[in-house]
Amino acid sequence: MKKIVLLFATMLVMAQAQATAPDTVTVIEQPNQVIITETPTGSQVKVIGSKEEDDYSYTYTMQHSGNDTVHTSQSTDWELNLPFKKSSNKEYHWSIVCSGLYIGAGLSTSYDLVNNSFNWGLLHIVGINYSTLHGQEISFGIGYDNKRFSLKRPNCFAMDETTNIVGIDSYPEGTVDLSSVLSVRAIQFPLQFQQFFGKNFHITLGGTMNWNVYAKCNTHYKVNKTHYDVSYRGIKQNKLTFDVYGALSYNRIGIYCRYSPCNMFKQGFGPEIKNTWMLGAAIAL
Amino acid sequence: MKRITIIILTCLLTSIAAMAQNGLNINRLFDGRYKKAAGATEIIVTGAQAREIGLTVYHSLSVTDKSQANLVEALVVKDGAQAVDKEVEYRNGQLYYGFYTMKKSKHDNRYIFYLNQNLARKSPQNIVTLIYMEGLANQDEIKKLIRK
Secondary structure: OHHHHHHHHOOOEOOOOOOOOOOOOOOOOOOOEEEEEEEOOEEEEEEEOOOOOOOOEEEEEEEOOOOOOEOOOOOOOOOEOOOOOOOOOOOOOEEEEEEEEEEEEEOOOOOOOEEEEEEEEEEEEEEEEEEOOOOEEEEEEEEEEEEEEEEOOOEEEEEEOOOOEEEEEEOOOOEEEEEEEEEEEEEEEEEEEEEEEOOOEEEEEEEEEEEEEEEEEEEEEEEOOEEEEEEEOOOOEOOEEEEEEEEEEEOOEEEEEEEEOOOOEOOOOOOOOOOEEEEEEEEOO | OHHHHHHHHHHHHHHHHHHHOOOOHHHHHHOOOOOOOOOEEEEEEEOHHHHOOOEEEEEEEEEOOHHHHHHHHHHHHHHHOOOOEEEEEEEOOEEEEEEEEEEEEOOEEEEEEEEEHHHOOOOOOOOEEEEEEEEOOOHHHHHHHHEO
């Protein structure tokens, strides 16, 4: 408001102000309030309060005729906020995505062989997403998946290196700190559908084709204070397996469930490890 | 079918907004001529969305065509002469902004706002904006609404 005094000082009443320099009428330092009013016949500047005196009052009245033009000027611009303006963020049907980081563990230990399992991965390292813009999205892409299956004691993996057949063996007598794990790494190709309910909640249903590029059995145990760490490579895993999964997400954080019906080993090259369930947490789904 | 519904709805909204602006010179600008014009954006909001911000009618027009800007300014100045309260600023002999409070329409306050961003000092833009607003909102509320 105080600025207005200075601004109004620049106001020119065009009546008879020709080329003469303007005269200073008055100077009021640090006014409390400045009120400028205008009527059809004139303008008035009223100053209330000053640096020295709160009750100070000053009124300046100018009469002008119908042909006069009153100019005002101020240093700031009007920063317009236009309500209801359409967002410049356009929505597109197609987009490139990186999504679906998940980590989970085996749901059940009902198998005779597998004690527990562990699973993590990224569904879409890169994917293509199609949105209907009405709450449905379909995406496909390429991702990474890692599964680990740990055998129930006292079973452990053992491989015949001439035939590359993995069998089930028992640990030697007096073994402690034992574990035997099958690890399978896959490049996965997910195809998924998502249905949104409101802005934040959505369900996901999908399936993946897994290209199991790497598999390893690792058996670890200790006998008489001696550690044994035996790894079997070159095992014959099923190169292609298929999983189905579903997820519930709120604000892109949720839970997922994944079912793997396929045997991890090729027929005749290892024990049957299939029909596994994983349950876990997922983000950015 | 969807297209026809949208057209009918747009016509209806335009009629409601036009009725609200009855008696004003700027009404000429809201006759639909800018709906498909390049470089013009017209927004009409009535109903629940407008009520959320204390209005019954919100009608804005932004034009980038300089020849149209002169017409908009001329009509705004004409209406401004009838305003019961106004706040205006001229720059280089042209109206930079004008905030006019018009006579009430029944119970609703009526406001016209005009801004020529070509005359802005910091970041001039080739946009002239005209907003007609009607509702219970007072001057301060309207200023808060349209000022960052």
